[in-house]
Amino acid sequence: MAELRKKIARTLRVGLVAVAALGVALAGGPAEAATKTSFKVAWTIYAGWMPWGYAVDQGIVKKWADKYGISIDMVQMNDYIESINQYTAGSLDGVLAANMDALTIPAVGGVDTTSLINGDFSNGNDGILMKTGKTVADLKGAKVNLVELSVSHYLLARALESASLSERDVKTVNTSDADFIAAYGTGDVQAMVAWNPALSDLKTRKDANLVFDSSKIPGEIIDIAIVNTATLKDNPALGKALVGAWFEVLSIMQKNDAAGIAARTAMAKASGTDLAGYESQLATTRMFYTPAEAVAFTKSPQLPETMKRVRDFSFSHGLLGNGAKSADVVGMEFPGGVVVGDPKNIKLRFDLTFVEMAAAGKL
Amino acid sequence: MRRLINLRPSRQGTFFLGALPFAIVLVIYFVFSSLRLAENPADKLMPAFSTMGEAIVRVAAEPEQRSGTIVLWADTGASLVRLALGLGIATAIGLVFGILNGLIVYARVTLAPFVGVLSMVPPMALLPILFIMLGLEETSKVALIVIGVAPYLMRDLALRVEELPGEQLVKAQTLGASTWVIVARVVLPQILPRLIDGLRLSLGPAWLFLIAAEAIASTEGLGYRIFLMRRYMAMDVILPYVAWITFLAAISDWVLVQISRRAFGWAHLGRGA
Numbered sequence: 001m002a003e004l005r006k007k008i009a010r011t012l013r014v015g016l017v018a019v020a021a022l023g024v025a026l027a028g029g030p031a032e033a034a035t036k037t038s039f040k041v042a043w044t045i046y047a048g049w050m051p052w053g054y055a056v057d058q059g060i061v062k063k064w065a066d067k068y069g070i071s072i073d074m075v076q077m078n079d080y081i082e083s084i085n086q087y088t089a090g091s092l093d094g095v096l097a098a099n100m101d102a103l104t105i106p107a108v109g110g111v112d113t114t115s116l117i118n119g120d121f122s123n124g125n126d127g128i129l130m131k132t133g134k135t136v137a138d139l140k141g142a143k144v145n146l147v148e149l150s151v152s153h154y155l156l157a158r159a160l161e162s163a164s165l166s167e168r169d170v171k172t173v174n175t176s177d178a179d180f181i182a183a184y185g186t187g188d189v190q191a192m193v194a195w196n197p198a199l200s201d202l203k204t205r206k207d208a209n210l211v212f213d214s215s216k217i218p219g220e221i222i223d224i225a226i227v228n229t230a231t232l233k234d235n236p237a238l239g240k241a242l243v244g245a246w247f248e249v250l251s252i253m254q255k256n257d258a259a260g261i262a263a264r265t266a267m268a269k270a271s272g273t274d275l276a277g278y279e280s281q282l283a284t285t286r287m288f289y290t291p292a293e294a295v296a297f298t299k300s301p302q303l304p305e306t307m308k309r310v311r312d313f314s315f316s317h318g319l320l321g322n323g324a325k326s327a328d329v330v331g332m333e334f335p336g337g338v339v340v341g342d343p344k345n346i347k348l349r350f351d352l353t354f355v356e357m358a359a360a361g362k363l
Numbered sequence: 364m365r366r367l368i369n370l371r372p373s374r375q376g377t378f379f380l381g382a383l384p385f386a387i388v389l390v391i392y393f394v395f396s397s398l399r400l401a402e403n404p405a406d407k408l409m410p411a412f413s414t415m416g417e418a419i420v421r422v423a424a425e426p427e428q429r430s431g432t433i434v435l436w437a438d439t440g441a442s443l444v445r446l447a448l449g450l451g452i453a454t455a456i457g458l459v460f461g462i463l464n465g466l467i468v469y470a471r472v473t474l475a476p477f478v479g480v481l482s483m484v485p486p487m488a489l490l491p492i493l494f495i496m497l498g499l500e501e502t503s504k505v506a507l508i509v510i511g512v513a514p515y516l517m518r519d520l521a522l523r524v525e526e527l528p529g530e531q532l533v534k535a536q537t538l539g540a541s542t543w544v545i546v547a548r549v550v551l552p553q554i555l556p557r558l559i560d561g562l563r564l565s566l567g568p569a570w571l572f573l574i575a576a577e578a579i580a581s582t583e584g585l586g587y588r589i590f591l592m593r594r595y596m597a598m599d600v601i602l603p604y605v606a607w608i609t610f611l612a613a614i615s616d617w618v619l620v621q622i623s624r625r626a627f628g629w630a631h632l633g634r635g636a
Contacts, residue, residue, distance in 0.1 A: 085596050089408045104595045110405025145499075145580065149594045173499070174591055175580045182491050183580055188499040318428075319595050321405070347405075 038071045039231070039238050041094040042083040045076075047196055047281035048120040048223045049096050050267035051249040057266065064245040068237035087111075087226070093238065094227035098151045100310045102226050104319040107330050107347035112229040114349045116239055117246055118298050122221040124284030126155050126195040127213035129184070129202055136163040136211050139191060145175040145183055146193035151221045154313050156193050158220070159212035184208070196281045197273060215284065219297070220306045229349060239354040244363040247291055254289045291359035298350055304334050307348075311341065410599040418599035422588075434588065439611070442585040445501065446573055449508025450562065453569075456509070457516025458558060462550055464517065465524025467542075475521070482514030486572060494579065504576040511572040512565045516558070523557045524550055556630035559623040563616050570612055 043052040055061045056074045065072040077083040087095035088106040094116070097105075106113045130138060136159050146152045153172070160166055170191075175183050180198040183189055184205070191211075194202055202208050214221050225242065232239050253263040261275070268278030288294035297303070314320055315327035331346035333339050339346065357363050372380055396409035410418075423435040430437075463470040464478065486507055493510075497503040527550065535545050577586030585608055592600045624631050 081594055085593075088596060101595075105407075108405070109407040109596060110403040147594075148591055171582070173580060173582050174587060175499070176578065176590075179491070179494065179579050182495055183499055185495055186498045321407075 035234050036231075037069065038073065039093040039235070040073045040075065040091070041227070041242070042075050042077045042086065042092050043096050044078070044080045044083055045271050046080075046096070046223065047125060047271065047278070048285045048287060050271050050278070051246065051253060052096070053270050054253070054263055054267050055245045055249045058249075060248055061241070061245045064241040064248070067244070068241045070235070070237045070241060072238070072241060081105075087228075093231050094225065094242070096223065096225050099222040099224055099307065100151050100154055100314065102224060103307070103311060103330065103332070103348055104149075104314050106226065107332075108314075108319065108321050110347065112347050112349075113226045114229045114232050114351045115224040116227050116232070116242060116351065116354060117225040118288060118294050118303075118350070119223050119225060119246070120285050120287040121219050121223070121297075122151075122195075122214040122284070123218055123286040124213045124215040125199070125281065126152060126193070126221060127199050127203075127210050128156060128159055128191065128193050129199075129208045130191045130211050131189070131207045131209075133191065133211060134209050136160065137165070138211065139163070140165055140169045142190045143171045143173055143188075144191045144193060145173045145189050147177050148172055148174040149317060149319060152193040152195065153317070154310065155212070155214060155217070155221065157313055158217050162212070162216070196284065197271065197277070200277070200280060213284075218286070219302055220309065222306070232351075236354075240357065240363055243291075243354040243358050247358050250287065250289045254287075291355050294355050295352055295359055298352055298355070299335050301338075303350065304332075304338050304340050307332050307334075308340050407596045407598055410602070414599045415603055418597070419603050422600060422603075434583075435607070437583050438585045438588050439607070441583045442573060442577070443611070445504050445576075445584070446508065446569060448501075449505045449573070450512065450565070450569055452505070453509045453513040453516055453565070454558065454562060456513045457520055457561065460517045461520025461554070461558075462524055462546060464521035465527075466546065466550060471521070478514055478517050478521075482518055484510075486511035487575060490576065490579065499580040504573065504581075507572045507576045508569050512569055515565060515568075516561045519561045520554055520558060523554050527553060552627075556623055556627040559619050559627075563619050566612055566615055570608065574608075 043049050045053075052061075052074060053076060056076075061072055061074050077086070081101075083092070083095050084097050084101055084105045086092050087097075088109045088111050090111075096119075099115075102113060102115065128136070128139075128144075130142070133139060133142065139160065144156060146156060156170075156172070157167060160169065175192070177195070177198070180192065180194045181201055184192055184194075184202050192202070203210060225246070227238065227242070249263070252259055253267070254260065264278060264282075265275045268275045271278060271281075273281070288297060311320070311330070311332070312327050315324060318324075320327065320329055328341045329345065330348065331339055331341040331343050333346045333349045335350060335352045354363075392409065393412070396411055399406045399409050400411055419435075423433065426432060427434050460474065460478065464475050465471070489510060490503075490507060493503040493506050497506055531549055532545060535549050540548065573584075574586030574589070577584040578590040581587035585604060589601050589604050592604075
């Protein structure tokens with residue numbers, strides 16, 4: 001009996017060591033950046049990102065990937081934040097994100113990230129609605145439903161600033177974006193920050209006054225395609241293929257010929273609306289249709305200013321992490337060697353190498 | 364006889380074996396976390412235990428800058444109030460309708476089919492309707508818990524009442540008991556332990572409904588915080604919150620067992636917990 005018990009104890013000890021060893025083995029060396037040939041990039045539904053879906057359906061992504069001898073698995077994910085979290089965790093090579101989320105999730109999480117394409121900025125796609133108030137000043141004392149800590153929250157902070165109010169003057173209620181429309185219909189909602197497509201639906205209600213929208217802060221809510229910096233450095237083919245595919249789709253969709261209308265109709269359908277609905281969303285999305293426009297926007301001195309503002313907002317809301325002693329913990333690099341924040345800890349890079357290649361017709 | 368089924372571990376052995384799975388999970392977490400942190404010291408997915416410790420101090424001991432409250436306690440308070448209200452109302456409904464459906468034939472033929480159908484409605488699917496009908500505030504969150512838990516309690520109790528030996532009811536009647544006295548003196552004492560059992564099994568679903576409701580529209584609560592933190596992958600807060608919720612659930616389960624043991628010792632003869 002005693003001997004058997006000893007045997008069991010010994011077996012258990014061996015088992016424990018084996019489990020620990022297995023853990024080490026399974027973890028393997030965390031994916032080391034190196035030359036590889038297949039990549040995974042995720043996109044989610046948003047007016048400015050629908051061209052990616054079209055590019056996949058029409059084989060444009062595949063065409064450009066083949067040209068550079070790689071394969072790109074461009075997957076559509078249902079949940080935007082989940083796609084960014086997956087990218088941050090390392091299971092995606094690239095993802096589409098708003099500038100603020102690119103800073104606060106992967107960059108703050110230590111994942112060196114490069115903004116490959118500044119695709120567009122929100123020019124009315126995000127807005128603040130009030131049921132009875134008519135101006136931003138009326139928000140004082142109101143309850144505001146929004147997705148907290150998102151670009152909506154940033155928009156609200158900028159709106160309040162414009163009326164010399166602060167966040168202390170309102171009460172924020174975290175509300176899921178899937179429930180914007182249902183929530184607005186309840187008596188509990190006084191004001192709401194929403195984005196398209198829900199925003200355009202809500203604007204048609206009699207009890208919805210648009211008191212502020214992102215067209216009042218143009219160029220501050222930017223939608224960017226981000227990729228892992230190390231992966232991009234070792235595999236420039238990924239950058240070339242993505243940028244090439246992107247501007248090919250944009251050149252198709254911006255025209256008013258049959259192919260352009262067909263492309264926009266397909267994108268409208270994929271985002272659950274019709275051509276007119278999608279075009280009204282595009283009207284409030286400032287797309288950079290040509291590489292030259294994207295270059296000009298990325299080079300302008302406004303971009304570092306904007307990112308500084310976004311960073312300060314993120315810092316004051318605790319989004320730069322626990323250990324963050326100042327807003328400078330994470331560095332951001334812009335074209336022309338401009339650096340905002342800690343130059344020793346650059347984690348977000350706005351890079352023009354590939355877009356400039358496209359502008360010069362070298363892709 | 365030396366057979367595996369006859370072997371019993373010693374007292375220390377029992378403790379060691381019980382702690383083993385916990386230790387294995389912690390070791391595996393530690394290994395993976397260390398590997399990820401060696402690669403990227405700012406990794407948010409699997410923070411080190413020390414990082415989580417700092418986060419716990421921050422949420423449990425330091426007032427938040429913006430609101431001035433200590434978030435862990437504010438969240439815990441808000442969530443426990445919702446949970447207690449939801450479970451309390453569900454228990455009351457379950458008890459009343461359970462006895463009615465189990466004992467009174469007229470009530471059973473009227474209500475049992477309805478309750479049977481009602482209990483098949485997936486509560487999560489009702490959530491959007493609840494929000495529109497009852498608003499985004501506390502009522503709809505409590506209502507979701509009630510809708511999720513009450514039908515199960517009603518059906519469970521009705522079955523237990525029906526299982527009571529017919530002889531007991533006959534005997535009580537020969538001794539002159541009215542329906543009311545039978546409910547109060549024969550039925551109630553025997554099904555209260557069953558009610559507590561039902562409540563224990565409902566704790567899991569109740570937490571699920573609570574967190575789902577808090578994720579949609581809220582200003583505080585344990586589920587609210589987890590979904591808010593998810594926005595920037597603050598696993599150093601999310602993991603301790605999950606552990607805290609688990610702990611609260613385990614404690615409530617233990618408290619219910621103790622109440623049941625003290626009050627209805629007879630119901631615990633010959634069973635584990």
